[in-house]
Amino acid sequence: MDMLVHLVLLLLGAWLANFIVKKVLLRGLLSLLDYTPAGKDRQAIERNIVARLANVVPAFVLAFGIKTVPNVGETLATVVVNVSFAFMVITVARALSGFLTIVNTVYDRKPDAHLRPIKGYIQVAKIVIYTVATILMVAALIDKSPVILLSGLGAMAAVLLLVFQDTILSLVASVQITSNDIIRVGDWVEMPNLNADGDVIDIALHQVKVQNWDKTITFIPTRRFINDPFKNWRGMQESGGRRIKRSLLLDQQSLHFMSDDELQAMKRFRLLKxxxxxxQKEIDEWNQELREAGKEPVNTRRITNIGTFRAYVKEYLKHHASVHQNMTLMVRQLNPTADGLPLEIYCFTNTTAWTEYEAIQSDIFDHLLSILPEFGLRVFQHPSGIDMREMTRNLHETGTKDS
Known part of the structure; x- marks a missing residue:
C-alpha cells in the first residue's frame, strides 16, 4: 500500500506539473509574447514548439521521482527512467524540428530568399537531429552508453552509404545548385526529357517541384539538374525582352524589279520615304558610272519589291511601341527552300509576359501578312483541295470554250 500510494502521488505530481506548465506558465508566456513583435507571428504556436518542450517537465518528474517510491523494484525503476529519458529526447527532437521549420518559413519571407533557398539544408539538419535522437533513444531504452552504439556505426558505414545514397547525392546537388545559382524558386525551366516546362515552385533536398504551363506538377530529383541538360529562361526574364524569331515564307515567283509606277505608289508609305x-540616289550614282553599258536595263541596278519590303518591315519594327529598341533588331533572308523564300523577323518585345508577348507577335505578323500585296508579294502555301477544284473547273471551262 505504501508503494501504491507513492506511485499515485508521483503520477499526480507529474500531472500537476504538466497542468501548471501548460495551463499557467505556457499561457502566461504566450500572453506576454503578444505584447512583443514575436507574439504577432503565430508560427511558434502553430508548430507547438513551446508545448512540446513543456512535455519534458512531467517526464522529468517521473524519471527522478520513481527513485523516491519505496519498495519499487529496481527493474521497474530502470524501465521508467529509461522510457522517460527516451520520451524527453524525442520531444526535444520534435521541438528542434519545428524550430527549423520556422527558421525556413521566416527566411522565405525575405525578398531575396528565392535566390538562396535553404530548405535542403534544413531537411539535412532535421535528418541529423532525428538520427542523433534515435541513437540516444535506443541507448536510453537498452540502458547502454551511446558511445557503444556509435562505435558500431563504423562497421555499418557501407550499409549507411547504400541506404542514404539518394540523400547524399541530393545534398551534393543542392550545394552545387545553391552555390552556382543554377535555379531559383520562380525560374522558368525546361527539361524536355522529363516533360517539364514551367515555373519552379519549390526546391527541396530530394526533389524540385515544377508547375508546368498546363498546371500539372512535375517532381524532378534534385541531382537531375546537375547531371541532365535543361534550359533556364531566367536570363530572358531579367533582360526585360523576349525574342521574336519567325519567318514569312514568300512565293519566289512574286519577286521582281519595281516599275516607275510601283515606285511612285511606294512613296505613299511614310516609313519608306x-x-x-x-x-534611288545610290542606284543612280552606280548606274551613271556604267556610261554606255548603263543603257541596257540588264546591266543596271534597280529597286526590288523584296528589298523594299525588307526596308519597310525594319522601319515598322523600329517605330513599333512594343518592340525593344535596345536589343537586336533585323530583317533577313534565309536560304530559299521548296516552301518559299523565308524572310525572318528577328527582334525582342519590351515585355516578357507570355500573353502580352504572343499578342504583340501576332499583331506584327497580322500587319505584315496583310500589307504584302501592296508590294506585289505573295506568301507561299501548298495547294489545297479548293485550289485543285478551281484549277479543274478553269480547265473545264477553257476546254468548253475551245470546243
Missing part, C-alpha cells in the same frame, strides 16, 4: 530617296 527616306529609304526610297537614299536608295
Amino acid at each position: 527616306d529609304y526610297l530617296a537614299e536608295k
Whole structure:
C-alpha cells in the first residue's frame, strides 16, 4: 500500500506539473509574447514548439521521482527512467524540428530568399537531429552508453552509404545548385526529357517541384539538374525582352524589279520615304558610272519589291511601341527552300509576359501578312483541295470554250 500510494502521488505530481506548465506558465508566456513583435507571428504556436518542450517537465518528474517510491523494484525503476529519458529526447527532437521549420518559413519571407533557398539544408539538419535522437533513444531504452552504439556505426558505414545514397547525392546537388545559382524558386525551366516546362515552385533536398504551363506538377530529383541538360529562361526574364524569331515564307515567283509606277505608289508609305530617296540616289550614282553599258536595263541596278519590303518591315519594327529598341533588331533572308523564300523577323518585345508577348507577335505578323500585296508579294502555301477544284473547273471551262 505504501508503494501504491507513492506511485499515485508521483503520477499526480507529474500531472500537476504538466497542468501548471501548460495551463499557467505556457499561457502566461504566450500572453506576454503578444505584447512583443514575436507574439504577432503565430508560427511558434502553430508548430507547438513551446508545448512540446513543456512535455519534458512531467517526464522529468517521473524519471527522478520513481527513485523516491519505496519498495519499487529496481527493474521497474530502470524501465521508467529509461522510457522517460527516451520520451524527453524525442520531444526535444520534435521541438528542434519545428524550430527549423520556422527558421525556413521566416527566411522565405525575405525578398531575396528565392535566390538562396535553404530548405535542403534544413531537411539535412532535421535528418541529423532525428538520427542523433534515435541513437540516444535506443541507448536510453537498452540502458547502454551511446558511445557503444556509435562505435558500431563504423562497421555499418557501407550499409549507411547504400541506404542514404539518394540523400547524399541530393545534398551534393543542392550545394552545387545553391552555390552556382543554377535555379531559383520562380525560374522558368525546361527539361524536355522529363516533360517539364514551367515555373519552379519549390526546391527541396530530394526533389524540385515544377508547375508546368498546363498546371500539372512535375517532381524532378534534385541531382537531375546537375547531371541532365535543361534550359533556364531566367536570363530572358531579367533582360526585360523576349525574342521574336519567325519567318514569312514568300512565293519566289512574286519577286521582281519595281516599275516607275510601283515606285511612285511606294512613296505613299511614310516609313519608306527616306529609304526610297537614299536608295534611288545610290542606284543612280552606280548606274551613271556604267556610261554606255548603263543603257541596257540588264546591266543596271534597280529597286526590288523584296528589298523594299525588307526596308519597310525594319522601319515598322523600329517605330513599333512594343518592340525593344535596345536589343537586336533585323530583317533577313534565309536560304530559299521548296516552301518559299523565308524572310525572318528577328527582334525582342519590351515585355516578357507570355500573353502580352504572343499578342504583340501576332499583331506584327497580322500587319505584315496583310500589307504584302501592296508590294506585289505573295506568301507561299501548298495547294489545297479548293485550289485543285478551281484549277479543274478553269480547265473545264477553257476546254468548253475551245470546243
